Amino acid sequence: MQSGTREANPQLTSRSKLPYLLSCNGLSKKFDKTTAIDGLNFSTQVSRLGLFGPNGSGKSTLLKLMLGILYPSSGTIQLGIDSSKIRFIPDFPNLPKSITVDEWLEKLEKMFGDIPLNIDIQDVTKLDGNLKLNELSAGQSRLIALLPVFYGKPELIILDEPTNFLDMIIREKIIKLLKQQIEISNSKIILASHKMDEIASFCDSVLMIDKGQMVASVSMSLKNRENYLLHVDNMISLREMLDSSDIDYKSMDTITGNATAIQMSWAFWKVIHKFTKSGGTIESLRLINDFEAVLGEF
Template sequence: MSIINAYNLSKSYRIHEKQEGVKNTIKDFFNRKYTYKDAVINLNMTIEKGEIIGLLGENGAGKTTTLKMLSGILYPTYGKVIVLNYTPTQRKKEFLKKIAFVMGNKSEINWDLPAVDTFRYQKLVYQVPNELYNKNINLLAEMLNVKHLLNIQLRRLSLGERMKMELINSFLYSPEIVFLDEPTIGLDLNSQIAIRKFLRQYREERKTTIIITSHYMDDIEETCDRVILLSKGRKIFDGSISEVSRLYSTNKVLQLVFDKAVNPLEFAKYGEIIEFKDNTLKLIIRKEQYKSIVTELIGQNRNITDISITNVPFKNIVNQIMAEGRIS
């Protein structure tokens, strides 16, 4: 069942063109000139209940703008969006009780108070029954392993611990849809892994729909069912991670295992060396050349004991696409 539907969703910003100098500043005061920047252009999407969706793209691609339109924070310039059978920009109380928005670079919890005080306030705002509140606090704190930190002043916690409290604060009232904008930004590896595990586990238990933007490809690959790629405000792909690899990767990873030490530079002519360890060499080679390369290596009798071909890791593909400017 689809719970988010966007039709030709678009957002443009009017930007004041300011000239330098005092004289031009005075002129601008009476006769301002504006340009328009398209942040999102004719975006169509359908999201089903219980899906975890990753929005991908470089800075300025329109990811955060899209989340803000889906949640009703921003009005679309044109187009239409329906979320849970509501028009988000109407900001109806019933709608707001069913969604949550977490921004990795913006805290919603008072740093001078223990997190549990903010949770109690959240309980009152969203009218969470006592039984459900206690159940959710215990469940979320246990899943994120922070029960022992609930009564500690927020500013005394680490960045990773504070983000876990932000997640509890947003999931506390059992929203049906959660928008996460860079939820692991700046976090250490262990905190990132813990949050990814939490999102997957929570979705399985509650069937919550989660939409994530992140520049950490591991967040997307390890958490999401589907990805939407944006390029300069336009959607260029909507499908599974495996489909991204199939459609966009022009390379393969060739792994060679040797029975004795070799000079890896002797193999640099075949492709880009990405790893050499314990007599195992990994190269990125052109997809269309791998058969001829393997045939040549076997014919040269180079003390190779094993050869394998795998797809290029998802994050390498996305980095390649970004570098080439094919997506945001």
């Protein structure tokens, strides 16, 4: 447990006995006159937790409070994994600038063991092993900083905006490899991100925060049984038909683009019939998960 004083912090070995991944009780953190975390109460037993919110919402501060890098101004926070079994990649890692890429990889292998995935890490990075880390670009530095998660089998991986500065091709490659690493290592993950697709890819449950406060805690697996999400090829035409029939709907930005959220009714199906008969195409129709439902209000 971490509280407002360092003396109240127990031995890290006791964390592995806790029955949950994360628990916060009245947690607050202030920096001078700024409140970064404001009275947070939350606990979860899930193994794949997302922290979702805009930049400056308090995600990074919460991660540092979990790990004891920062201490609360008030309240408590408990993380149910021993710190020796955690691999943490912060938003702005402090890399050893004077060593080369090859020396960094050797250091990781000595610290954490072999890479369990059947990959050549040099082939993934495409970097000259003789380059020093202070000679790398922002994207290359971010890639190098992510590599510790692939060595050994961490019990918990904590990532803070992991794909910032990565180009699209290497981002997709890293996401794919990270999924494989989590699977083969049976690792838990806590992922802080403002990117909806990353949260949807990795997380079973999401803590949505803004201005240091909890907006909602939602499951990615449960469905909102009242509302459906509709993608069509001509959204303007569909919404004109819905408006003329006095059918309530909501425009939502989703992972796959803008969509229409709507409740099922006989009047809606009559509009759909009219829409398709006029040449429109329904691209997808599915239940809205809780994350998307809350995101529409967020």
